[in-house]
Amino acid sequence: MTDIDRGGIIGQSHCLQQVFSVLAKVSPTDSTVLVTGESGTGKELVVRALHSNSKRKGKPFVPVNCGAIPKDLLESELFGHEKGAFTHAIRTRTGRFELADGGTIFLDEIGELDLPLQVKILRVIQEKEFERVGATSTTRVDVRIVAATNRDLEAEVAQGRFREDLFYRLNVIPIHLPPLREREDDIILLGKHFLNVFCTQKMRPVLRLSRKVQDLLALYPWPGNVRELENFMERISILCESDDVMPDDLPAKILQVVGMDVPERTPKKNVNGFEWPTLSDLRARDQGLKDFMDEIEERLLIEALQESHGVKNQAAELLGIKRTTLIEKLKKRSINP
Structure with missing residues (x-):
């Protein structure tokens, strides 16, 4: 040719x-x-x-x-x-x-x-x-x-x-x-190419696709074709926390389609023991997202005021907001320092 x-x-x-x-x-x-x-x-x-x-x-x-x-x-x-x-x-x-x-x-x-x-x-x-x-x-x-x-x-x-x-x-x-599902030999080739591009753009070491992940990606039918694969690799380049992409890093959609059990994903704690709120927290408190977020914000405002002994400039600095913004939030919630 x-x-x-x-x-x-x-x-x-x-x-x-x-x-x-x-x-x-x-x-x-x-x-x-x-x-x-x-x-x-x-x-x-x-x-x-x-x-x-x-x-x-x-x-x-x-x-x-x-x-x-x-x-x-x-x-x-x-x-x-x-x-x-x-x-x-x-x-x-x-x-x-x-x-x-x-x-x-x-x-x-x-x-x-x-x-x-x-x-x-x-x-x-x-x-x-x-x-x-x-x-x-x-x-x-x-x-x-x-x-x-x-x-x-x-x-x-x-x-x-x-x-x-x-x-x-x-x-x-x-x-x-x-369609990409008829180009099985190209799926991993394209995937590695996109992963290299996105990792380079984000200035992080190029991730490696584990053997098991490569097998699963080859089994998935890719209904969105190359565009879907490209978007998936961009997501992995952002969310994967280790240097190797493992089956647990794959979205539930892909795992379900290829017949894999979807692992239960719980928020990971950092070294200080912080844990992100989950939907179960909303259910336990019988709250919607707005009420839940309002309560979190109010608690942080009160804590900042207590730690700064009511000095609004210091409280605003602790929260990383402007003093005028702090005053507006306090008025909205009728909080008196």
Whole structure:
């Protein structure tokens, strides 16, 4: 396989190698590409790699999340508008297609487009031209169009929600990104990579995944895919207290899914014997969170006043708050020093 710039995509699994093989073949062309896969599988990374390995790599790469822009603004966002085209069009605006001229436009979540806008996208693919909202003339562009979706567009076509002709225009070169559960060889590789990144960012020694933890992570199906794994490793880099990640450090959700017993987690005492309050404390006192926290605060205020012999400046210093803040809290609770 020809060497390509992977654009940060990490993996050695067979199914991912097939993706790289297709990327190497299609990148030098101008063919339209449709990238499919579940949410969180890294579709945008693949599209960026496609652009960076193409002859357009020195030109703009313009991503558009079709699902994140309100439908009534999407046409203007894509194609631009003329001054006065609608109520708030106080000046002419260049759309994303024009901004991408000479380069690549990435239409993410293309399945979210409504049918009238699908017609306009089809025209750009076929004719390489469009009209700004409110314009009387056409604008020509030279762009490569790459789209992505987590929907089954063939099913959407069958149900009349997606145009068949647009689907075939987009689906010239299909690239399917497999879910992480089908990339078992990549789970630990990615996990160690993310753990290294987050530990380095937090300036702590890089944590080690124990053998048992690696086995459990490989068993977990990762419904959120790579994005879920990345978020999990960030959480571990913050919460794990030892240098080795053990099964007890895993969240209950993962342990339950892989069939492990969830250990009873009790708050750990520090060297001074401090113990964090728990929900059982609230239940025992028959209090809600606000009343519980108010009582704790009141006790600390009284203790600070007693220790400072009623000198408010000293009491405020003991509590780490301003004197004016202390006075407000005392008034609120009708506490007289």
